[in-house]
Amino acid sequence: MIEDSWAGVDLLAAVARGVIELASTDRSSAFRLPYPPSLQLALDQVVAAGLMQGLPVPVGVPGMLSWCRESALVEWPVTLPSGFLTGDARLIHPAAGEPTRTCAELASLGREDALEQKAEALLAGLAGACGMVERFAVCRDFLISRPVILRFDPVELLQPRVAQTWKLVKELYSPVPDRFLSEGLVYRCTGCLLLAKLTTEDGPWCEGDCPLRDRVLEPSHQPEKTLVLPLALRLLLALPGRTEQAIRSQFAEQAELIPLGLGVHRVTGDDGVPRAFQVHAPEQPVPAALRAAGTAARLAGGSLDIVVPDRLVERPGYRQAFDRAVPADARVRLVSVSQFTAPQPTGRPRRMHA
Structure with missing residues (x-):
């Protein structure tokens, strides 16, 4: 096996990015040729790793996708x-045939083409177009509330209260x-509002794994x-x-949005x-801790x-896995929703810093 365990992380992250790129194609079949170069390169690395140790290796990209x-x-x-x-983490959901959340989380680690960096770049572009943080916050909430517009209705989206947001x-x-x-x-899942599939071997499936x-x-x-x-x-x-x-709605004053990442x-x-x-x-606490440390480092103190x-x-x-993975110099704390929204000891509602 690969001697350097972090090289193993980089390799799996490369495979995850290749799977995401393949799933992002507009073709009717995600497995139609040609395959993305990133996926072919990841296959070459997996095969090299296996052959060096005399272990089984996937046969071509289809074989590696079967492994995933x-x-x-x-x-x-x-x-x-x-x-x-x-222990049960996979890159492709065995019943739905779609990238898993673990796949997305691994694809968010490492290089400049990481999935999270792509999301951040899209939001940064939106923030620039908005100009004001307040307008960006409204647009960001629009995206959160409507990740899937099941039935596009131009009349609804051109009403004065949403027309400017929709334009952006x-x-x-x-x-x-x-x-x-x-x-x-x-189909859309009413729980997570993300795409879903009605029939798989395991019953209904949704991207949010509700x-x-x-x-x-x-x-x-x-x-x-x-x-x-x-x-x-x-x-x-x-x-x-x-x-x-839901968390923000529990506080009396508006939160201050920092348009970071x-x-x-x-x-x-x-x-x-x-x-x-x-x-x-996050499904995976260790990659989440590493990503959180990176975000904390970009904050101006605190x-x-x-x-x-x-x-x-x-x-x-x-929680233990997350805490162990946080670098010693990172000021990051994992908190459950219940902990974060619990009333303060004084019994007074928590104020929001705007």
Whole structure:
């Protein structure tokens, strides 16, 4: 196996980026030739790693895609830092055939073409077009609330209250990929508001991996009128963004949005100490900790709370893995939604720093 465990992380991140690039094509079949150069290069690296150690290797890109779908990443011929990924992590969902959230999180690590950096670049462009932070905040909330516009209605979006916002964000939307069509229908999950598939081997599936009880699918009978944000914005902005909006709604005053990366907000508690926070919904705590440390380093001093849904923090070993992965000099703290929104000891509502 690869001697350098961080080289193993880089290799899996390269494969993840290749899978994301393949899934982002507009072709009717995601597996139609030609394959993206990034995926072919990642295959060459995986094959070289396996041959050096006399281990099985995938046969061509189709074989590697089968590995992504059928094999847990801990079974690949790479060495990873201890506890870097959960034992069942895959890059492609075995039933839906779509990139997993783990795939998106790995694709967000490393080089300049990382998925998170692409999402940040799109938001930075939007922020520049908006000019004012307040206008950007409105547009950002629009994207969070509408990652999938199931039935595009120009009359609704040209009303005075949303017309300016739509003018600024409309170029971020594109038609739904053909592979999401099933018998002339396209589906959206009412839980996460992301794309979904009605029938798989495991039942209904959605991009947000909602609990089964929340996985209610809403169809569109006119898929040609369905518009979607890029996968990077769907998974890295809109998915955690719904939790972020719920948190912000609990406070009396408007939060201060710092247009940094995917967006950071600042709050001030009753003790008068301001604190920055960012909401995430990561499947993998270790990559999340590394990304959080990078965001904290870009802040002008202070600490950063990473707020994560309770059901993730409550997974066995999740918090411990995150805390171990945070670099010693990074002022980052993992906080559950319940912890972050709990009333202050004084009983007074927490104030928002605007």
